[in-house]
Amino acid sequence: MDRIFSGVQPTGNLHLGNYLGAIRNFVRLQEGNECIYCVVDLHAITMWQDPDELRQSTREVTAAFIASGIDPKNSIIFNQSQNPHHAELAWIFNCVARLGWLNRMTQFKDKAGKNRENASVGLYAYPNLMAADILAYKATHVPVGEDQKQHLELCRDIAQKFNNDFGTEVFPITEPLILGPATRVMSLRDGSAKMSKSDPSDNSRLNLTDDADAIAQKIRRARTDPDALPSEPAGLEGRPEAANLVGIYAALSDKSIEDVLAEMGGKMFSEFKPVLADVAGVKAGPDWRGNAAARRRQCLYRQRAGRWRRAGPRTVRPGDA
Ligand code: TRP
Numbered sequence: 001m002d003r004i005f006s007g008v009q010p011t012g013n014l015h016l017g018n019y020l021g022a023i024r025n026f027v028r029l030q031e032g033n034e035c036i037y038c039v040v041d042l043h044a045i046t047m048w049q050d051p052d053e054l055r056q057s058t059r060e061v062t063a064a065f066i067a068s069g070i071d072p073k074n075s076i077i078f079n080q081s082q083n084p085h086h087a088e089l090a091w092i093f094n095c096v097a098r099l100g101w102l103n104r105m106t107q108f109k110d111k112a113g114k115n116r117e118n119a120s121v122g123l124y125a126y127p128n129l130m131a132a133d134i135l136a137y138k139a140t141h142v143p144v145g146e147d148q149k150q151h152l153e154l155c156r157d158i159a160q161k162f163n164n165d166f167g168t169e170v171f172p173i174t175e176p177l178i179l180g181p182a183t184r185v186m187s188l189r190d191g192s193a194k195m196s197k198s199d200p201s202d203n204s205r206l207n208l209t210d211d212a213d214a215i216a217q218k219i220r221r222a223r224t225d226p227d228a229l230p231s232e233p234a235g236l237e238g239r240p241e242a243a244n245l246v247g248i249y250a251a252l253s254d255k256s257i258e259d260v261l262a263e264m265g266g267k268m269f270s271e272f273k274p275v276l277a278d279v280a281g282v283k284a285g286p287d288w289r290g291n292a293a294a295r296r297r298q299c300l301y302r303q304r305a306g307r308w309r310r311a312g313p314r315t316v317r318p319g320d321a
Contacts, residue, residue: 001032001034003141004081005037006142007043008061008131010061013207014207016205016206016208016280017184017185020251020252030074037078039077041054041081043129046120055292062079087129093132095163097161102127130154139172139198141174142177153175156174184247185244190223203218206218206219214279219273219280224279233261245272246260
């Protein structure tokens with residue numbers, strides 16, 4: 001049986017991109033695998049966080065996991081900072097990873113920007129902590145987005161060097177799992193930018209907490225071009241907004257892009273958007289809207305009622321099982 005580990009940072013609103021790119025895959029992977037899903041607040045504090053908001057977001061992401069269908073009876077859901085072994089192993093890995101390896105990390109370069117001298121040391125060493133998350137549980141597979149592939153390569157390098165240096169096979173060489181057609185969901189306002197919680201326009205994203213009306217309205221306002229939908233994927237080239245909406249529709253209705261275009265080719269966006277809004281707002285039902293919203297409410301209710309601890313996450317220690 002494979003052991004899956006993945007982490008999501010508790011920084012603000014979860015949106016469709018998080019859901020289709022990550023959480024939905026987490027749900028599916030539960031079948032036949034041992035799954036561990038972590039809300040990684042120690043990663044979040046590599047950038048400034050308001051402590052109260054961080055605490056709130058940690059609970060919200062946990063609630064969204066459960067609402068989306070991660071079953072806390074079968075999978076482990078927990079908060080990274082509640083288990084000190086992550087930080088401990090990260091220190092050991094700070095002494096295994098080489099400066100040259102970390103210097104290549106493109107995410108650090110992007111996030112630190114021009115003012116690198118003022119970035120936190122944590123932001124720089126972040127990939128070592130990520131390796132510690134994964135290897136503390138000897139996870140064999142990690143579902144991640146494209147943007148995390150380089151960090152996973154580093155995790156493999158660390159495992160290999162540790163094993164070599166100490167003549168052991170203690171750590172597995174973890175494989176990335178990059179799943180599904182719509183792993184990259186783009187902004188509804190700009191088909192060349194990723195859907196993001198930090199975009200100032202709320203119309204650019206579909207939030208996990210939006211109701212069906214809000215979703216329909218955002219899709220109606222989504223940027224498109226004046227042409228009809230093509231009937232084959234090649235016709236989406238150079239049309240990022242069209243490609244994004246088709247990709248979202250395909251992912252939510254579990255169809256291939258080819259099938260969607262065979263069905264929708266020739267339709268104008270005025271016809272396609274209501275169909276998409278329907279799937280996004282209603283039809284995806286248990287997965288993304290219906291039961292998910294209800295379960296999420298129930299879960300938040302339990303938190304408020306002070307029963308969070310009993311209903312909440314379990315912690316496992318490295319070496320368990
Ligand atoms: N770095 C990941 C991100 O920003 C989050 C993360 C932390 C993670 N630890 C992990 C993902 C371990 C997979 C496995 O998305």
